[in-house]
Amino acid sequence: VYSYVTLYVKDVPVSRFEPGHHLIVTGLLPHEQCLSVLNIVLNRTNDSEIILKSKERLIFHVGFRRFSSSPIYSQHSNGDKHKVCS
Template sequence: DFNEDHQGIMADYANDLQSINLDQHEHEEDEDEEEMDELFMNRNNYDEKTDLEEDKQPLKKLKEAKLDEQFPGEVDTPMDVSARVHSYVTLYEKDVPISRFEPAHHLFVTGLLPHEQYSSVLNIVLNHTNDSEITVKSKERLIFHVGFCRFSSSPI
C-alpha cells in the first residue's frame, strides 16, 4: 500500500511536470527525472532515499504556478481576516454632493442585470397591524420596497 501511494504521488508529479512548461526549470526537471529513474530502478532503498514532504513541495509549487496561470488576478483571503474586508469595492463618482454624503455610513449602489428589464409577477401578502385603521382599496397605487429596489404598483 505504501509503495502504491508513493508511485501514485510520483505519477501525479510526473504528469504535472509535463503539463506545465516552464522554460527556466527545464534543466532541473531533467535532473529530477534521472533521480526518479534511479529510485525506481532500486526499490529496496526507495524509502530510505525518499522524503514524502520533500516530494510534496515541488508538486505544491507546480500546482500553485498552474493556478496562478489560470487565475492571474485572484487574491486569496487570509485565514485570520474576514472575507468581507476584501470584498468591498471603492467607487469614485463625480457629481455626488458632499453635503449629502456621510463617511461613517456606506453608500449602496445597485443596478439591474440585462434580463431584469422585463416585468414579472411578484406575490406579496399585506398584513394590517392592530393599531392601523387605514383601509387599502383594491387597485390603489402603492409603493413597494423590496431589497434595494423601490417601485410603485397597483395590486389587485
C-alpha cells in the same frame, strides 16, 4: 457572492458624502429589464381600520428600495389559483 469594488461617482461633490453612512448601489441582472412583479403576503394588524383597494397608488419601502406601485390584491391560498379582490 459579495465583492469589493471601487466606485467613482461623477459630478457629485464630496460634501454630499456623510462619513459613517453606507452607500448602497443596486442594479438589474443582464437578463432583467425592470422590476415588475413582486409577490408578498400582507397581514393586517388588529388596530388597523384602513381599507386598501386594488390598483390604488401606494409607496412601498422594501429593504432599502422605495417605489410606488398600484398593487392588485388576491386572497392567499395554498393552491396555484388566486381569487382577485376588488
